[in-house]
Amino acid sequence: MRRTALASAAILAAATMLTACGDDDDGGSSSSSGDVEIMTWWTEGGEKAGLDALIENFDKDYPDETLQSTPIAGGGGSNAKKVILQRLQTGDPPSSFQGHAGAELLDYINTGAIQDVSSLYEEEGWNDIFPPSLIEMLTYDGAIYSVPANIHRANLVWANPSVLKDNGLPTTAPASIDDWIDDMETLKQGGMEAPLAIATDWTQVQLLETVLIADLGPDAYTGLWDGSTDWASSEVTDALDDYATLMTYTNSNRGSLDWPDSSGMVAEGESAYTVMGDWVPAGYDVDNLVPNKDYIWFPVPGTDGVYDFLADSFTLPVDAPNTEGAEDWLRVVGSKAGQTAFNQAKGSIPARTDIDPSEFGVYQQSAMADFKTDTIVPSLAHGAAASIAWLDAITSAVGKFSTDPDVGTLQDDLVSAADQFASTE
Amino acid sequence: MADQANRPKRRRRMHGIATWGPGLLLISPSIVLVGIFVYGLIGQNFQLALSDKHTAIQPETFIGLDNFKDLLTEDRFQHALTNLLIYTVAFLIGTMFFGMLWAILLERGIRGEGIFRSIYLFPMAISFVSAGVVWRWLLNGAQGEEAAGLNRLFQSLGPGGLQNSWWDTPNWGMVAIAMPAMWQLSGYMMALFLAGFRSIPDELREAARMDGASEFQLYRHVLFPQLSPVALSALIIAGHMSLKVFDIIYVIARNTYQVEVPATYMWQVQTFDQAKAATIASVLLIVVAVLIVPYLVYNHRTEKNR
Numbered sequence: 064m065r066r067t068a069l070a071s072a073a074i075l076a077a078a079t080m081l082t083a084c085g086d087d088d089d090g091g092s093s094s095s096s097g098d099v100e101i102m103t104w105w106t107e108g109g110e111k112a113g114l115d116a117l118i119e120n121f122d123k124d125y126p127d128e129t130l131q132s133t134p135i136a137g138g139g140g141s142n143a144k145k146v147i148l149q150r151l152q153t154g155d156p157p158s159s160f161q162g163h164a165g166a167e168l169l170d171y172i173n174t175g176a177i178q179d180v181s182s183l184y185e186e187e188g189w190n191d192i193f194p195p196s197l198i199e200m201l202t203y204d205g206a207i208y209s210v211p212a213n214i215h216r217a218n219l220v221w222a223n224p225s226v227l228k229d230n231g232l233p234t235t236a237p238a239s240i241d242d243w244i245d246d247m248e249t250l251k252q253g254g255m256e257a258p259l260a261i262a263t264d265w266t267q268v269q270l271l272e273t274v275l276i277a278d279l280g281p282d283a284y285t286g287l288w289d290g291s292t293d294w295a296s297s298e299v300t301d302a303l304d305d306y307a308t309l310m311t312y313t314n315s316n317r318g319s320l321d322w323p324d325s326s327g328m329v330a331e332g333e334s335a336y337t338v339m340g341d342w343v344p345a346g347y348d349v350d351n352l353v354p355n356k357d358y359i360w361f362p363v364p365g366t367d368g369v370y371d372f373l374a375d376s377f378t379l380p381v382d383a384p385n386t387e388g389a390e391d392w393l394r395v396v397g398s399k400a401g402q403t404a405f406n407q408a409k410g411s412i413p414a415r416t417d418i419d420p421s422e423f424g425v426y427q428q429s430a431m432a433d434f435k436t437d438t439i440v441p442s443l444a445h446g447a448a449a450s451i452a453w454l455d456a457i458t459s460a461v462g463k464f465s466t467d468p469d470v471g472t473l474q475d476d477l478v479s480a481a482d483q484f485a486s487t488e
Numbered sequence: 489m490a491d492q493a494n495r496p497k498r499r500r501r502m503h504g505i506a507t508w509g510p511g512l513l514l515i516s517p518s519i520v521l522v523g524i525f526v527y528g529l530i531g532q533n534f535q536l537a538l539s540d541k542h543t544a545i546q547p548e549t550f551i552g553l554d555n556f557k558d559l560l561t562e563d564r565f566q567h568a569l570t571n572l573l574i575y576t577v578a579f580l581i582g583t584m585f586f587g588m589l590w591a592i593l594l595e596r597g598i599r600g601e602g603i604f605r606s607i608y609l610f611p612m613a614i615s616f617v618s619a620g621v622v623w624r625w626l627l628n629g630a631q632g633e634e635a636a637g638l639n640r641l642f643q644s645l646g647p648g649g650l651q652n653s654w655w656d657t658p659n660w661g662m663v664a665i666a667m668p669a670m671w672q673l674s675g676y677m678m679a680l681f682l683a684g685f686r687s688i689p690d691e692l693r694e695a696a697r698m699d700g701a702s703e704f705q706l707y708r709h710v711l712f713p714q715l716s717p718v719a720l721s722a723l724i725i726a727g728h729m730s731l732k733v734f735d736i737i738y739v740i741a742r743n744t745y746q747v748e749v750p751a752t753y754m755w756q757v758q759t760f761d762q763a764k765a766a767t768i769a770s771v772l773l774i775v776v777a778v779l780i781v782p783y784l785v786y787n788h789r790t791e792k793n794r
Contacts (some may be wrong), residue, residue: 144759263742263744264745315631317656319629319656319741360744452542459745466657
């Protein structure tokens with residue numbers, strides 16, 4: 064069976080290449096070649112399972128069309144993004160490609176590489192089914208350029224309840240950042256070297272963004288990205304001071320770790336807390352940890368009621384081959400069945416609010432409830448809030464702070480990053 | 489056939505071409521390929537560096553040296569250059585020292601020289617990337633119970649106080665990350681020096697000994713001066729490799745600000761700011777050229793004089 068499947072896949076691939084060449088020969092006409100080519104960086108684990116589930120749904124709904132999946136391995140899409148760019152530059156775009164929803168797509172939008180898909184939103188009634196604040200976040204100058212497949216949340220604390228109990232601390236969320244710092248002081252007095260586990264530069268950016276949300280509030284935080292909040296203000300200074308204090312409770316070997324290491328430190332009880340997105344439970348599941356028993360979670364203190372979101376989404380490139388097929392793919396991505404199947408496998412939650420949570424895991428159920436009622440703000444560390452260039456400048460400043468902790472320098476760097484990149488937003 | 493009949497006449501007329509023509513024909517494929525894929529692309533890189541193509545899909549316009557001015561005045565790039573300088577100095581001192589030390593030891597004709605030579609040379613056979621994976625673990629900064637790699641070794645062997653966070657320390661971190669590179673290339677330096685020692689005629693040593701030179705004086709006044717051309721080549725080879733360092737740092741530390749060097753900086757920005765990436769690449773090329781070109785000129789001159 065497997066061999067026949069392989070053989071037919073090979074023939075299919077060869078056939079596609081031939082048709083693709085044929086297309087080029089008659090001047091690269093962009094009309095249909097029958098195939099829908101999608102590019103992603105989902106090649107392993109839950110991500111790949113989710114993509115396969117989506118493809119299965121597409122094949123079921125549109126049996127006449129052939130879906131060609133081009134996955135390119137590399138964490139965070141580092142390689143895939145380069146290939147996508149090359150193909151866009153040479154005028155050979157795929158039918159649809161993956162991108163983080165929000166500001167990360169700005170480069171594509173500003174250069175006219177991807178199309179408005181808001182007509183699809185009207186057709187499918189997504190404007191009423193996706194939360195209004197999400198729609199607002201996806202809209203640029205009245206147009207929407209992508210269809211989100213899932214929603215992740217970044218402002219979460221993962222904690223080890225037995226460590227907290229041992230130190231006489233409650234297992235409920237501290238009311239504010241200040242209370243949280245007090246708890247960490249207690250843990251430190253109790254002999255714990257690093258109550259807050261953290262990893263390399265980008266995880267520190269994620270901690271910083273949640274502190275900014277907590278201290279500035281969701282509106283002023285969102286204002287940082289559209290210029291209505293001043294990076295040089297004293298409110299930002301206060302938030303950076305809190306961030307600096309929190310960093311004194313973190314592990315000194317953070318530079319050589321990545322997020323699985325820091326979440327592992329919490330699971331092993333070496334640290335009490337870590338701030339990370341909701342892809343953590345998938346890792347804990349592998350270690351057979353039981354939610355609410357071996358680990359607990361709550362929004363970063365001070366950000367209760369705020370959903371710091373990031374989303375994987377699909378786009379429609381200008382001159383996409385087989386535009387109709389690409390739109391059909393986007394329909395599947397946004398559909399009830401597609402979102403259910405995808406997110407059950409990937410561990411995130413659907414962007415749609417009309418899906419029954421009972422078929423999802425423990426964490427996902429709580430997240431789906433929050434997503435309906437919370438204020439939604441864009442995540443910085445994951446490309447929803449600022450362009451890639453801006454994020455890179457901020458990451459560099461945060462990385463510098465890690466070994467040279469000076470709040471004044473950090474704020475200066477953040478202000479100059481905003482001056483340089485905010486204008487292009 | 490008709491050509492053959494004409495040949496004697498033509499040969500006389502086109503005497504010049506007949507001598508250099510076939511040679512040129514033979515090397516022309518490589519000239520064309522190198523011209524396009526090396527010098528053509530370098531030219532294109534400079535063109536990009538002089539343009540304002542800052543986002544991915546944007547027509548480019550010529551803006552002169554603005555990118556270079558911006559880059560060279562930028563704190564982050566200066567930090568990357570400082571890192572590179574520290575790394576290079578550490579790497580050069582380390583490899584030259586160990587290379588020379590091993591060469592002196594082996595040169596004295598100890599038993600099993602071949603085996604030792606292979607042992608020292610062997611790390612060079614490993615790619616920087618796979619060596620980096622191992623050193624990423626060896627240089628893990630975790631201490632105490634979580635310690636791994638070298639820190640664990642220090643802990644279990646006694647000098648626990650030697651544990652440190654390795655490359656995650658300001659400035660000195662670059663010295664730590666130069667260690668894997670020293671480990672890989674000291675053997676190569678040894679081979680160069682050993683060849684240098686072997687090319688010195690035995691008569692010179694004998695003469696020096698006859699004149700009553702001590703072993704130290706023999707090395708100081710007779711052997712080392714003879715080695716200086718080899719040492720210069722070794723310095724240039726190691727120096728230009730060090731300036732271009734990318735793989736070992738990227739594998740061990742990714743894009744961490746702490747150990748950022750121009751090459752990793754370039755890799756980081758190339759997806760979203762092509763002009764800036766091209767500018768960094770140009771600066772790197774110029775820095776390496778500053779080192780290499782005088783050497784090539786010097787070499788050319790000494791060969792001519794011979």
